Amino acid sequence: MSRRRDPVRITPAYLATGGRTSARRALPDVLTRLVRVDGRAAASLSPPQHHLLTAVDGGDLTLADAAGHLRLPVSAVRILAGDLLDLGLIQAVEPAELPDVELLENVLDGLRKLKKPA
Amino acid sequence: MAFASSRSRPDPAAAPDGPAYLPSSVRNMVKLVVAGGLGVGKTTLIRSVSETRSLHTEEVMTAPSSRVDSLAFTPRKTHTTVTMDFGRLTLGESGETVLYLFGTPGQARFRQAWLDTAYGARGALVLMDLRRPEVSYEAMDLVEESGMPYAVAVNDFPGSPVLDAATVRADLDLHPETPLLFCNALERESSIDALIGLVSHSLDVYRRNTGP
Numbered sequence: 001m002s003r004r005r006d007p008v009r010i011t012p013a014y015l016a017t018g019g020r021t022s023a024r025r026a027l028p029d030v031l032t033r034l035v036r037v038d039g040r041a042a043a044s045l046s047p048p049q050h051h052l053l054t055a056v057d058g059g060d061l062t063l064a065d066a067a068g069h070l071r072l073p074v075s076a077v078r079i080l081a082g083d084l085l086d087l088g089l090i091q092a093v094e095p096a097e098l099p100d101v102e103l104l105e106n107v108l109d110g111l112r113k114l115k116k117p118a
Numbered sequence: 119m120a121f122a123s124s125r126s127r128p129d130p131a132a133a134p135d136g137p138a139y140l141p142s143s144v145r146n147m148v149k150l151v152v153a154g155g156l157g158v159g160k161t162t163l164i165r166s167v168s169e170t171r172s173l174h175t176e177e178v179m180t181a182p183s184s185r186v187d188s189l190a191f192t193p194r195k196t197h198t199t200v201t202m203d204f205g206r207l208t209l210g211e212s213g214e215t216v217l218y219l220f221g222t223p224g225q226a227r228f229r230q231a232w233l234d235t236a237y238g239a240r241g242a243l244v245l246m247d248l249r250r251p252e253v254s255y256e257a258m259d260l261v262e263e264s265g266m267p268y269a270v271a272v273n274d275f276p277g278s279p280v281l282d283a284a285t286v287r288a289d290l291d292l293h294p295e296t297p298l299l300f301c302n303a304l305e306r307e308s309s310i311d312a313l314i315g316l317v318s319h320s321l322d323v324y325r326r327n328t329g330p
Contacts, residue, residue: 028234028237028238029149029237029238030149030220030234030235030237030238031147031149031218031238033140033147055137058137058139059137059139059140060139060140060142060144061137061138061139061140062140062147062218064173064175064204064218064220065137065138065139065140065173066137067175068138068173068174068175068204069136069137069138069173071175072175073175073176073177074175074177074202074234074235075177075234095146095147095148095149095238096145096146096147096148097145097146098145098146099328100240100324100328101321101324101325101328103146103148103215103240104148104240104317104320104321104324105321106146106209106210106214106215107148107209107215107217107240107317108314108317108318108321109209109210110209110210110215110217111209111217111310111313111314111317112314113209113210114207114209114310115307115310115311115314
């Protein structure tokens with residue numbers, strides 16, 4: 001089986017972050033939601049920063065989904081997202097609004113409903 | 119059956135390289151980890167229940183990073199990669215809750231990458247191939263160390279030894295409260311049953327810890 005060439009990744013991971021390996025911002029959860037802040041123009045971004053911003057322009061993305069799309073390690077996207085946060089171009093939103101127990105009740109209920117024949 | 123139901127879900131080929139945007143209805147995202155050794159069926163299970171195509175990312179571990187432990191085993195390599203697969207499943211009619219499943223190899227030398235991925239997870243499903251249970255032991259150790267609720271799911275492979283639950287529990291030295299489940303990761307219904315078993319257990323643990 002031949003491996004398809006990667007159509008998206010434009011920069012090796014270690015170059016995407018300018019050689020940085022740790023983020024200035026704490027975005028510990030890979031399900032952190034990245035949301036574009038409207039009306040803020042982007043100036044002098046690096047190509048990888050621009051690429052991430054362009055992706056978030058289209059809609060909300062989790063860190064993990066952004067990494068999957070950009071074909072970069074989550075650790076690299078975490079750093080890029082921190083840059084865009086610092087510039088006020090995006091916001092980072094917690095993955096869940098509900099407390100744990102309610103959250104898990106919803107999940108259990110939802111999974112059980114999937115089992116019912118349509 | 120499994121094929122019929124998978125056809126009714128959104129066609130992942132529709133936008134092969136488009137970002138997997140979150141619908142505006144989504145309010146809550148819940149992460150569960152699917153752990154286990156190589157080839158125990160983690161990606162198979164994730165694919166059987168996910169509505170989006172499963173994505174993967176590669177975490178690169180380089181010498182300048184703090185992941186020195188990963189180098190101890192491969193002293194001549196300056197970097198190594200660990201792959202993480204994940205998929206998602208929208209729950210409920212309102213589409214407010216989305217379940218994410220993350221599969222990671224869970225080898226001890228990738229401990230930091232595992233912990234990074236598992237951060238915030240509400241539970242872990244440890245997949246087990248009874249023909250070679252030892253390949254999942256490291257993953258089980260990591261899950262136990264993390265302290266998150268977990269269940270063990272024996273994945274039914276052709277030629278798996280047929281063992282009763284008590285024997286498996288004893289072999290794996292399972293805590294009496296840890297659920298032992300049996301599944302076929304190729305089948306969506308069976309994988310969902312395993313997830314139901316895990317989430318029921320997680321809910322019990324969280325309820326107990328929260329208290330009345």
